[in-house]
Amino acid sequence: MTKITFPAWTSLQAHYEQIRDARLRDWFAPENDPAPTRAERFTYSGGGLAADFSKNRITDETLKLLVQLAREAGVEKRRDAMFAGEIVNPTEGRAVLHTALRASDPKAPFHAQVQAERAKMAAFATQVRDGKWTGYTGKRIRHIVNIGIGGSDLGPKMVVHALKHIASPDISAHFVSNVDGADLYRVLEQIDPEETLTIVVSKTFTTLETMTNAHSMRDWFLQKGCPENALAKHFVGVSANPTEVVKFGIAKENVFEMWDWVGGRYSLWSAVGLSIMISIGPAHFDELLAGANEMDQHFRTAPLERNLPVLLGMIGIWYRNFFGSQSYLVAPYSEALHFLPSYLQQLEMESNGKQARLDGTMVEYETSAVTWGEPGTNGQHAFFQMLHQGPTIVPIDFIAVLTPEHPLASHHPKLLANCFAQSEAMMLGRTVEEAKKVAGPNKPELVPHIVFPGNRPTTTLLVDALTARSLGALIALYEHKVLTQGTVWDINSFDQWGVELGKILGKVVEADLTAANVEAGKHDSSTSALIARARAALKK
Numbered sequence: 313m314t315k316i317t318f319p320a321w322t323s324l325q326a327h328y329e330q331i332r333d334a335r336l337r338d339w340f341a342p343e344n345d346p347a348p349t350r351a352e353r354f355t356y357s358g359g360g361l362a363a364d365f366s367k368n369r370i371t372d373e374t375l376k377l378l379v380q381l382a383r384e385a386g387v388e389k390r391r392d393a394m395f396a397g398e399i400v401n402p403t404e405g406r407a408v409l410h411t412a413l414r415a416s417d418p419k420a421p422f423h424a425q426v427q428a429e430r431a432k433m434a435a436f437a438t439q440v441r442d443g444k445w446t447g448y449t450g451k452r453i454r455h456i457v458n459i460g461i462g463g464s465d466l467g468p469k470m471v472v473h474a475l476k477h478i479a480s481p482d483i484s485a486h487f488v489s490n491v492d493g494a495d496l497y498r499v500l501e502q503i504d505p506e507e508t509l510t511i512v513v514s515k516t517f518t519t520l521e522t523m524t525n526a527h528s529m530r531d532w533f534l535q536k537g538c539p540e541n542a543l544a545k546h547f548v549g550v551s552a553n554p555t556e557v558v559k560f561g562i563a564k565e566n567v568f569e570m571w572d573w574v575g576g577r578y579s580l581w582s583a584v585g586l587s588i589m590i591s592i593g594p595a596h597f598d599e600l601l602a603g604a605n606e607m608d609q610h611f612r613t614a615p616l617e618r619n620l621p622v623l624l625g626m627i628g629i630w631y632r633n634f635f636g637s638q639s640y641l642v643a644p645y646s647e648a649l650h651f652l653p654s655y656l657q658q659l660e661m662e663s664n665g666k667q668a669r670l671d672g673t674m675v676e677y678e679t680s681a682v683t684w685g686e687p688g689t690n691g692q693h694a695f696f697q698m699l700h701q702g703p704t705i706v707p708i709d710f711i712a713v714l715t716p717e718h719p720l721a722s723h724h725p726k727l728l729a730n731c732f733a734q735s736e737a738m739m740l741g742r743t744v745e746e747a748k749k750v751a752g753p754n755k756p757e758l759v760p761h762i763v764f765p766g767n768r769p770t771t772t773l774l775v776d777a778l779t780a781r782s783l784g785a786l787i788a789l790y791e792h793k794v795l796t797q798g799t800v801w802d803i804n805s806f807d808q809w810g811v812e813l814g815k816i817l818g819k820v821v822e823a824d825l826t827a828a829n830v831e832a833g834k835h836d837s838s839t840s841a842l843i844a845r846a847r848a849a850l851k852k
């Protein structure tokens with residue numbers, strides 16, 4: 313077990329004791345908040361985005377120490393090593409270069425290779441969008457079905473949904489990830505094989521869920537009358553394992569490559585984003601990359617004191633490791649960003665949900681918080697009760713998009729008002745005195761129920777307008793936040809060994825569900841009983 317012993321860590325422990333009971337409400341009281349105000353001091357910009365950190369339980373001293381900790385932990389060194397293509401994923405012996413996928417600098421690693429693959433994607437996407445790529449009966453493509461899971465699904469799905477307002481109206485994008493046949497079946501019910509293009513996305517091209525869905529999709533095409541020799545018009549593959557793609561039966565020229573130096577959850581910028589490019593077109597896809605690149609440049613060059621991903625990451629560490637927060641919430645006040653929280657769940661928890669340090673010793677401190685979320689205002693009418701009055705403190709990232717991307721502009725002030733009012737309420741709370749006034753003289757018993765503790769920390773991220781560019785910057789912001797935290801925790805943010813055991817045992821259980829007999833005592837009594845029940849049900 314290894315502790316963090318950086319001097320700044322120790323200073324932060326002492327500092328936490330000093331300010332743990334301080335109240336944001338007092339810090340914001342006009343007499344305590346002269347110019348430059350907290351809002352002015354703790355609002356930072358980068359990559360075209362702004363972040364108001366002022367409603368966090370931080371002082372100038374807190375930020376100074378957190379930045380010092382980032383420096384002592386070597387965030388700059390790890391960041392530079394990643395951009396330079398060094399092996400920063402040592403357990404898999406890989407470089408980590410999703411940033412190279414959006415680099416404009418011709419000297420960036422693998423630049424020519426990246427550009428060539430993107431040109432191939434663009435040529436293909438344009439043919440599909442222009443109706444020149446046709447199905448086996450000569451009809452244009454009206455449906456694309458992305459079959460993939462995890463990083464081969466969540467990023468593209470999130471972006472396609474977010475940028476629907478700039479997507480081609482002629483093409484509907486569907487995403488199938490779950491091995492539950494219901495997922496694919498529900499899509500099959502909506503599509504016509506003559507007008508459907510399947511994009512099978514899998515870095516490894518061995519993932520059980522994806523391969524099962526891909527095979528069922530192929531069977532469906534054949535059942536519906538697509539001749540086998542015309543399947544090439546309906547299937548393309550994206551993978552770092554092109555041999556397997558061809559073995560599956562996808563034509564060699566329909567294979568788009570990604571590389572082992574792109575992690576699955578960091579891959580939407582590669583050919584994994586083909587569904588994005590078909591939906592929004594190559595020019596907007598370039599904008600998405602440009603936004604991410606802008607955030608990359610900010611991350612690389614801004615002093616840590618004003619570096620958005622570093623500040624976001626370090627404030628997350630402040631709550632996780634000093635306040636002991638178990639989870640953190642992302643609440644985008646944007647329906648378009650509906651799938652951002654689930655995308656971030658993989659990004660944050662698959663990257664930093666680990667306890668082995670890079671040197672192989674175990675951590676003696678917490679790492680990734682549970683990441684969760686739901687678009688506002690929906691969450692307000694579901695779980696915000698707990699956030700306001702429960703005994704557990706959950707730090708929140710609110711994301712506000714200042715201008716609507718749709719014509720129903722009259723809704724927008726209501727949306728933004730809710731976002732800002734929630735952060736104000738989380739911060740202010742309601743004191744006993746205030747509650748007494750609200751309850752009135754006849755209802756004193758109500759007072760404890762309408763007191764709000766307040767002092768609940770929130771960050772508000774501000775996006776001027778939801779464009780491909782701003783979305784690219786927002787995603788890159790979180791990617792680099794994850795690197796910052798992983799560096800302080802001294803873990804490898806780029807492997808995912810934790811998913812392996814379940815996969816191995818899954819194969820054994822799958823075989824037992826259909827085998828003639830299951831060897832007695834092979835599993836524990838609970839798993840054996842579950843298998844027995846399922847075997848009985850499956851036989852019916």
Ligand code: F6P
Pocket residue numbers: 461462463464513514515516517518519522576577662808811
């Ligand atoms: O099982 C986890 C995982 O390996 C993720 O890291 C990855 O994004 C997902 O599965 C899908 O993997 P692939 O793209 O190889 O199908």
